[in-house]
Amino acid sequence: LAKTTQPISMDSYEGQEVNITCSHNNIATNDYITWYQQFPSQGPRFIIQGYKTKVTNEVASLFIPADRKSSTLSLPRVSLSDTAVYYCLVGERGGADGLTFGKGTHLIIQP
Amino acid sequence: GAVVSQHPSRVICKSGTSVKIECRSLDFQATTMFWYRQFPKQSLMLMATSNEGSKATYEQGVEKDKFLINHASLTLSTLTVTSAHPEDSSFYICSAGDLLTYEQYFGPGTRLTVT
Numbered sequence: 001l002a003k004t005t006q007p008i009s010m011d012s013y014e015g016q017e018v019n020i021t022c023s024h025n026n027i028a029t030n031d032y033i034t035w036y037q038q039f040p041s042q043g044p045r046f047i048i049q050g051y052k053t054k055v056t057n058e059v060a061s062l063f064i065p066a067d068r069k070s071s072t073l074s075l076p077r078v079s080l081s082d083t084a085v086y087y088c089l090v091g092e093r094g095g096a097d098g099l100t101f102g103k104g105t106h107l108i109i110q111p
Numbered sequence: 112g113a114v115v116s117q118h119p120s121r122v123i124c125k126s127g128t129s130v131k132i133e134c135r136s137l138d139f140q141a142t143t144m145f146w147y148r149q150f151p152k153q154s155l156m157l158m159a160t161s162n163e164g165s166k167a168t169y170e171q172g173v174e175k176d177k178f179l180i181n182h183a184s185l186t187l188s189t190l191t192v193t194s195a196h197p198e199d200s201s202f203y204i205c206s207a208g209d210l211l212t213y214e215q216y217f218g219p220g221t222r223l224t225v226t
Binding site for chain 1: 115117143145147154155156157160170202204206208210213214215216217218219220222
């Protein structure tokens with residue numbers, strides 16, 4: 001499985017757009033990029049998944065450059081409730097295999 | 112999205128006793144479920160893969176005789192922590208993969224405290 005590198009922590013303010021970048025230099029051809037959000041004492045929650053270019057859903061956007069060696073999770077207009085740990089995972093499309101979590105990024109949103 | 116439940120949400124037990132944690136996929140069938148453990152301020156660590164109707168596959172360093180896994184049906188997997196010790200105190204999380212949506216859904220977790 002490709003190793004991922006993310007910032008350990010980030011700070012931002014309510015109403016701002018937050019971009020969290022993940023490096024995955026050894027991503028394989030069959031690998032997808034998936035982001036999860038985890039609040040304290042809760043299980044991770046799926047945010048978004050992509051393979052290349054840009055993916056957008058109701059909560060976030062995922063930008064993936066052509067070489068796919070990195071990806072950026074974009075959270076528009078964050079609120080205090082977006083304070084959480086965000087994990088970037090790289091691997092074959094989910095469902096059949098256990099996931100390898102890195103250290104994640106602790107995002108803290110301030111008023 | 113699909114829902115995965117866990118029971119109990121938290122449990123306190125005495126050292127030396129066994130504790131069973133249930134994981135259920137509520138609206139889809141899961142031939143494979145996964146068990147993770149998370150210590151405070153650390154990331155999730157995969158413990159084992161639970162396969163319906165067959166033996167679980169354990170990650171390196173996880174004692175199969177201590178962490179018994181049973182996947183008796185397509186919607187239920189159980190993790191039993193046998194002869195629990197204080198160092199087994201942790202947050203245990205299960206997940207199930209939906210092969211139709213390619214998403215992996217996580218349960219809410221079980222907080223185990225061994226005194």
